Amino acid sequence: METMKLQTNKNIKFFNNLIKEFKRKVKYKNKVLPLHEPFFNKAEEKYVLDCVKSTFVSTRGQMVKKFEDRIKKITNSKYAVAIVNGTCALHLALKLLGTRQGDEVLLPSLTFAGTSHAVLNSGGIPHFLESEYDTLGIDPIKLEKYLKKTTSIKRGKCFNKKTGRKISAIIVVHVFGHPAKIDLLLKISKRFKIPILEDAAEGVGSIYKKKHVGTFGKIGVVSFNGNKTITTGGGGIIITKDKKISIQAKHLSLNSRVNHKWEYIHDKEGYNYGMPAINAALGLAQLEKLGKLINFKRKLYRKYYKKFKNINYFKLLKEPIDAKSNYWLQTIILEKKYKQLKKSLLLKTNSAGIMTRPVWRPMHKLEHLKKYPRMQLKVAEDIYDRAINIPSSPNLIKII
Numbered sequence: 379m380e381t382m383k384l385q386t387n388k389n390i391k392f393f394n395n396l397i398k399e400f401k402r403k404v405k406y407k408n409k410v411l412p413l414h415e416p417f418f419n420k421a422e423e424k425y426v427l428d429c430v431k432s433t434f435v436s437t438r439g440q441m442v443k444k445f446e447d448r449i450k451k452i453t454n455s456k457y458a459v460a461i462v463n464g465t466c467a468l469h470l471a472l473k474l475l476g477t478r479q480g481d482e483v484l485l486p487s488l489t490f491a492g493t494s495h496a497v498l499n500s501g502g503i504p505h506f507l508e509s510e511y512d513t514l515g516i517d518p519i520k521l522e523k524y525l526k527k528t529t530s531i532k533r534g535k536c537f538n539k540k541t542g543r544k545i546s547a548i549i550v551v552h553v554f555g556h557p558a559k560i561d562l563l564l565k566i567s568k569r570f571k572i573p574i575l576e577d578a579a580e581g582v583g584s585i586y587k588k589k590h591v592g593t594f595g596k597i598g599v600v601s602f603n604g605n606k607t608i609t610t611g612g613g614g615i616i617i618t619k620d621k622k623i624s625i626q627a628k629h630l631s632l633n634s635r636v637n638h639k640w641e642y643i644h645d646k647e648g649y650n651y652g653m654p655a656i657n658a659a660l661g662l663a664q665l666e667k668l669g670k671l672i673n674f675k676r677k678l679y680r681k682y683y684k685k686f687k688n689i690n691y692f693k694l695l696k697e698p699i700d701a702k703s704n705y706w707l708q709t710i711i712l713e714k715k716y717k718q719l720k721k722s723l724l725l726k727t728n729s730a731g732i733m734t735r736p737v738w739r740p741m742h743k744l745e746h747l748k749k750y751p752r753m754q755l756k757v758a759e760d761i762y763d764r765a766i767n768i769p770s771s772p773n774l775i776k777i778i
Contacts, residue, residue, distance in 0.1 A: 410731045411731060411733060412769065412771060413605070413734065413735060413769055413771075414706075414707065414770045416608075417674075421666060422660055422664065424663070425659040425660065426656060426659050429658075434655050435654060437654055439654070441659045442652070444658070444662055445460055445615075445658035446458040452582075452668065454590060454593065455593055456618070456621070457617065460613065460652070461613070461615060461631055461651050461652070464579040464599055464603065465492035467600075467601075467614035467615065468493060468549070468575070468614075469649075470616065470627060470649060470651055471496075471599055472496060472575065473630070475547050475575060475597060476546055477502045479501035480501065480503065480543060481501070481502050481543060482502065482503045482543045482546070483497045483505065483547045484545060484547070484549065485551070486508075486509055486516050486553075487506035487508075487752065487755050488514060488551075488740055489549075489738065491741065491744070493549055493551060494741045494744075502546065503543065503751070505538075505751045506740075506742045507752075508757055508758060509553075509757050509758045510757060511757065513556055514554065515557075515558025516548075516559075521753075525566065529545065531571055535571055536570045536572045541751070547572060547573055548563065548572050549574075550575070550576050550577065551577040551579075552591045552592075553580070554695070554709055555581050555706035556584070556697055556701065557584055560574075560586055560594045560595070561586075573595070574594070574596060575595055576591060576592045576594060577599055578591040578598050578600050579599060579601035580606065582600050582668065583607060583669075583671075585701065586698075586701045587700050597618045598618070599615070600614060600615050607675065607772075608661065609664060610658060611660055613658075629648070630646075631648075631649060632650075632652050633648040633650055634646045634647065635648070672704050672705075674772035675705040678705065678770065681775060682708055690713070691719065695765075708767065708768050709766065710768060712765075724736065732769060736765065736767075740758045740762055
């Protein structure tokens with residue numbers, strides 16, 4: 379016990395010294411080191427100004443099509459539909475996969491709330507799945523055992539034996555840009571007749587077995603929120619190889635308006651989910667430097683690894699096997715015997731002006747989501763107890 383106490387004090391001293399080093403080298407005007415901030419230069423100003431000068435700043439502008447075409451090329455997708463944000467893109471994707479009122483949708487408990495809210499917005503019932511340590515994504519081995527025990531196939535569809543409800547989709551989340559074991563999860567989805575929706579919100583530029591994340595399932599979604607690797611301010615995109623899905627996605631996202639020179643004709647319920655051209659303009663400038671930004675973020679991981687490699691009370695999360703991650707958010711995982719340090723580390727760093735945060739509180743722990751079905755979620759809870767995101771902006775390679 380005394381040895382552990384001495385080692386803990388040593389670790390805390392190291393972290394205090396690291397905080398001082400950050401403070402000494404980082405010269406932000408507001409004296410706060412953000413968790414993640416966008417990387418801009420003159421290109422963004424030029425593209426946005428060009429969009430403004432064109433006067434086509436809303437959803438019908440040419441910048442949107444250019445952005446979609448560029449994403450198709452980067453992800454090697456056949457079709458791409460730009461959406462106002464990632465959560466709306468997930469909601470629309472669930473609709474396109476056929477999720478209806480009362481259907482269950484499988485998703486990890488360890489995810490951003492927007493994933494769960496998209497399910498609720500579609501009328502679905504979230505059903506929470508267990509995570510694994512090496513990817514932080516869905517555990518495929520536990521999932522297969524769970525589905526064998528709890529589901530049955532009828533008329534080519536999967537049903538929950540206990541509730542009698544149809545399971546209409548599995549949402550696979552690529553956490554912090556690290557690819558989940560999507561190949562194994564695809565095999566499970568085929569066996570149990572449940573289509574996969576990839577929540578690759580954080581995964582632009584991340585590759586698994588030579589394919590971009592978001593392109594394995596029937597539909598994928600990527601986010602371009604202000605804190606992502608590249609940003610459109612607010613924005614997301616649906617990517618798919620299915621032409622019919624892409625046509626429906628575009629139509630529904632523009633309020634189901636039928637093309638006509640002057641009449642406003644709408645042929646079904648739709649959504650005002652299209653990405654504005656001014657956001658797409660910002661995104662186009664960002665996409666020009668995507669490779670550079672990912673190289674910066676991967677270099678940042680290596681710099682952190684070198685600095686942290688002799689520290690015994692946490693490890694730095696590494697990209698999974700067969701993956702090339704964008705390392706969107708650098709993440710430390712406290713060793714189990716030191717998990718009590720989590721609160722003090724968060725307090726010390728944030729009080730010093732260095733933004734750190736815990737990973738998302740598991741969805742089944744949120745008050746409005748406690749009532750929904752779930753697996754045993756001990757790993758998801760343990761990850762939450764021990765994981766901390768640390769400053770991850772690409773420009774940090776200059777100061778660490």
